[in-house]
Amino acid sequence: MGAKGAAKGACREESVAVPEQTEEVKAAAPRKRNPCPGLRSVGGRIYDPENGKTCHQCRQKTTDFAVSCKQPQKRGLCPIHFCHKCLLNRYGEDAEKVTKEEAWICPKCRGICNCSFCRKKNGEMPTGILAHAAKASGHSSVHDLLIKGSDMVAAAQTLTSLPLKVKKGNPKRALETDDATNGLLAQGDENIGIDLNALPSAPVNKKLTKSKCRVDNMTADEKLPVENKDRPQVRGDSTDVCTEKLVLPSGTPVTNIVGIELKTEDAGPAIQFYEFCRTFAEVFQIRKGQPEKVLQVITGGGRIFREVPAVVAELHINLLSVIQEDREENPLDYSRDKDTWINDIGKYISELTLLSKELPAGCLNQGVLGYKGLSPSLKLHVLNLLCDETLSTTKLRNWIVNQNESATERKMAAREQIRAAKEKEKELKDRLKNEMAKPMFVRKGAEINCLISQIKEANKDKEAAVNGLNNVN
Template identity: 30%
Template sequence: MDFAASCKNQKDDKACSFRFCYKCLLNRYGEKAEEMELLGDWKCPKCRGICNCSFCMKRRGHQPTGILAHTAKATGFSSVSEMLQVQGPESISVSPRKLPSTKVLDLKEGFPESVLYELMHGCGRRRGQYSSIVQFRNQLLGLIQQETGQKSLLTTTTDNGDSWAQGLCKCMFDSHYALKEFPFDCFDIHGEGYKKLDTTKKLRLLNFLCDEALGTENLRSWIDEQNSKVIERRKKAKEKVLAAKEKERGMKRKMQNKIAKAILLKNGAPLQFPSMRILF
């Protein structure tokens, strides 16, 4: 049987009927049921509008967070409530909204898997139909050509034409890293030689283009910008954690003072808990 703290809040001339067991109160809100029971004006989390049960979260327009007691402790928070205050409810739960596309190359969620699947199993498409490999290859070549001031002609997601083959040949010629394992005729008109390459060599070509694209100013600037944003977010999150912990310490001091006053009113006699309520 677990000890439960009763809410002292009066609503519409009626006392709140909610009682919180010591485990829920401690793990989810960082409060001790025995100490809360001593306070004559203690309001339960529901009356304070901070209840993080699934029902209350939905009523406030948030997604249910699920069981987060272990997650909160593992990340340095004293309770689930403190973690939600710092990180926000939407950052914890899985949002049904669409994920934003990745910048620079504008790659959608699941696109890398689509490229690898097509490499392994083929596209199985008719001529002129969409190909994720062709799109990715042309995007990388376009980024590289933009770096060198060339006008990219790669505006299609199909293999029609030989502009991509010409662009790839020039990219390989200008690169500091030679790809000796590829035959000279693998990038002929319409890329017929390319189609004869095995999966490993096609993947090797994509890796080569990725390495070359990583050296472009556009991609490097974007990476540096993202790193700066991550550092700034971590800094702000750390400041929020410190502020939340300081606030919690202040609340604990205030609570301890109230408990000390209650003990003094009893002339130093030990406090008793006449009403032990059980939460079923």
């Protein structure tokens, strides 16, 4: 009594005072349990609160086939029952064979009960849903797994904690397990916390019929006349419909591109130019930071130069040289501080059939003076025009094809790594199963721990290969 009183006193000290709910809150709160659920069928089991038998393991009162204990006590026989599912999954005993025994003793009377209540009374932790792990590791029941020690339990849980394969067939049986019996739920401690009485006593038909016609606007008291059944029903004009157009909020225009403040109309062309440089930097030998510097100079940021800056002239010359090579022309050795490259760009633009109306004719025939007289928007337009023309050249097309082939090879290599990692993981899991199937005096704990760590490493390698494949895509 003293120990119990001390325990109760400790509970009182640690308890938290909860304010009482008002009458309105109590009335509005839904009831968690149905005190009179009645006879019902859920999940293939018939729950009968009056004539059913309560299983000691899963604590469910059903009409399932259950076995009664025949251990004599002071007031007659032991009143404990075990349903056939719990007896098979948790203890590996066949209910039909056990029934034929004249003096069958239940697991509780034998002192081997592994339900949550009995384990807590013995100072042990509840096992939870352990039937899947037991069968996946080759054991006949949870009891067979528990008697082999905590190392074996940890190894079995490691097998079931790994990701399961997904079947491509029936979606209702999506997860594939190692044994067909894993589809049956172990009717044990996993039923704790599931309010089966709150389930409806009869299945609810949720199938809705699709209407074949639309109904006129009617009030609740009006009925559809009989003569109107043959004519098609059309929805009338409703006065409740809002005829005003919804005004969407205007977004904030993007004007800051790579740290450079631009006009609203120049933001799109600037992004186009920057993406071109980022994609084809290897072909045109574009250095890091060069696109940002070109945008800053073209849009008028920084110092005012008398001549075209070298960073801008160099990029224009590289683009023009690729176009001239594709046209089987010998690219000239242009000087950055002269007008020759500007005049050649002007001639090439004037020969294009689809010339932009925004770009004045002959604007680049005056060399440096003509280029410096262009607005920042037109300078950016000229640069993007050259970038677009290089996309149709043989040099860039071949480079794009080579990049696609290289990406395909990387995808194949990543898929091969995934396949190898899966095979290695499967091999290690098979070795772990074989090791756990050995007797305890032959089993090696260090080897089991090593296999578990190797399985985890193989799983990490597989995830890394999958991430690599996603990056290639």
